[in-house]
Amino acid sequence: MRIGEYASGGISTRNTTLQERPKPPLSPAVPAGVVSDAQQIEIEALLRLGIGKPTIARAATMARHNGTSIERELLANRWVDAESYYAGLARTLRLPFLLQLDPALIHDDQALDTQLADTRSVRLNYADKAMIAIIPEAGRLLALARTIEARPGLAERIIVTTPTAMRDAIWRVGAKRRVKECIGTLFEDKGRFSARIVLSGKQGFIAGAALCALIFAAFSELPLIAIVHLALSLIYMAAILLRACALHHRRGPQPTPQPTERLPVYSVFVALYKEAEVAGQLVAALKQLNWPIAKLDIKLICEADDHATIAALEKQDLGPQFEIVAVPVSHPRTKPKALNYALSAARGEFLVIYDAEDRPHPDQLRAAYASFVAGRDDVACLQAPLIISNVGSSWISAAFALEYAALFRLLLPMLAKHRLPMPLGGTSNHLRVADLKACGGWDPYNVTEDADLGLRLYRLGYRCGVIDCPTYEDAPTKRDVWLNQRTRWFKGWLQTWLVMMRAPGTLVREMGIWPFLVFQVLVGGMLVASLTHPWMVMLILTTASYMMLGFPETATLDALLFLIDVANMLGSYVILLVLGRRAMLRDEKRKVGWRWVALPVYWMMISGAAWRAVFQLHFKPFFWDKTPHLPTSQPVRAASMPLQ
DSSP: OOTTOOOSSOSOOOOOOOOOOOOOOOOTTSOTTSSOHHHHHHHHHHHHTTOOHHHHHHHHHHHHHHTOOHHHHHHHTTSSOHHHHHHHHHHHHTOOBOSSOOGGGSOOOGGGGHHHHSOOEEEEEOSSOEEEEEOOOGGGHHHHHHHHHHSTTSGGGEEEOOHHHHHHHHHHHTHHHHHHHHHHHHHHHSGGGOOSSSSOHHHHHHHHHHHHHHHHHHTSSSTHHHHHHHHHHHHHHHHHHHHHHGGGOOOOOOOOOOTTOOOOOEEEEEEESSOGGGHHHHHHHHHTOOSOGGGEEEEEEEETTOHHHHHHHHTSOOOTTEEEEEEOSOSSOOHHHHHHHHHTTOOOSEEEEEOTTOEEOTTHHHHHHHHHHHSOTTEEEEEOOEEESOGGGOHHHHHHHHHHHHIIIIIHHHHHHTTOOOOOOSSOEEEEHHHHHHTTSOOTTOTTHHHHHHHHHHHTTOEEEEOSOOEEEOOOOSHHHHHHHHHHHHHHHHHHHHHHTTSHHHHHHHHOHHHHHHHIIIIIHHHHHHHHHHHHHHHHHHHHHHHHTTOOOOOHHHHHHHHHHHHHHHHHHHHHHHHHHHHSOHHHHHHHTTGGGGHHHHHHHHHHHHHHHHHHHHHOTTOOOOOOOOOOSSOOOGGGOOOO
């Protein structure tokens, strides 16, 4: 539209300048005595726009309850059309209205991003003059009209537009700078936390020296191989024992928010890539979130060239709380890079990450907020439990469900209770936005940005907690899909361990000796167990064969190693089964059935994924192997979702 045009179908056809007039009598629907002076001014402006009193009364009630403005409730609940509403405000102020802004007229700088989070005004640089595009507010309309009247010529330099039009233009004009910043900021400002360099020089030297030592040991008479074997076996056993400690964990009662408590703005980030098939399911799940619509900020973050997903989202009935963010094509093409790109636009005090296939419990945001309020100030993140809904679909999904039950309902709560390092899950992480920005956001080069972020927060003095409200998702049911996903996870865990261990002395000082040891057992022990499991199984079978065939008696050290290896192998299966079943509900156990007998095969698959990750770490360290998702065949009704 050209400057000076008005959108058709405005709220009001009145062509009067807004002036201070005697207050119109309020209808019975807007009770006197409960409306503040600010709301009274807002109501008068809205009445002059032709909005009905019952609609204003309903919005005023919600505004008082939610701590928002009447205008915000009208727009958020779509009781007025945004384009017609702002066109009406422009008409009332006798200002031109633009439905779209030309990005070429906007000068880009870093300060421009503040308008993505709090959209108010932007400068437009025309060839002959500069103008200001504004988003007027009903509550300040009278003051704005007075300012325009008091300053001759000001009206000729102001244009009214919509928040959507202004954000669209700002996203486009700052795209190249923003994507460069989201990729490079962590590496440039806090390089010791970045996985962009896979191995530091010192780590490369140590790895090479260790490999040479192993080769030498293999051809020497010294028992170095046996010593290495013993060390790895003990680390393996420590990882099992740490998980066994979770068997004794007991959760306390979780805090709940008061019904009358005013809630802050909450941002919801979902990074999507090739997810057109689950777009409808995702939007439906997010619409069920029990949070005031006027205080929801949902960002659906897509790759700019993923036209199918963007088109599928645009077909949904997206309310004003939703915004589709297109990330310019760039490498690495990872989820954390996409999240970083949108971070500067987060309007919320708190932020949660979901995946495209997630179905979060409707009350999850309220549970997280209640825990943040009741908890310590240094708790920067809360992890919600992930529950597998397609437990009975295959033996792979059954084993996956056992893993998730053990991890999210026992192990992580135990670590959180004792304020120990906690690698986060890849979804349903609730974060304080200020703390997230202070620690540098996500690492775009780490393919398990969740684990990396949880451990980095701990290094910087923050802590992570857990809540009970779950998120439901489906596990892979096919071997190839599972293998690609698990390979990426192991590659990311390797990246995280290498980043953390660049300066072990510094890490001990930052974390403390006990948390440092827990980190080594938790992440390092898991990597050792997964990589050495096939080797230990082979050694057990070989040694057992020797014993059965009557070969000469083995040495004491060999016999000790044999017993430790047997304990580790059996412990791997038993601890996964016992922890998982202890955490599961009766219906989940029934769906698992006898599929747990395949756990030895599942463990060999885990080892295969771990070794595959080692090779990928060298040849394509930042490659994100996309996990395909389909709409769930196991819908979970909100009313039946258990609070664990």
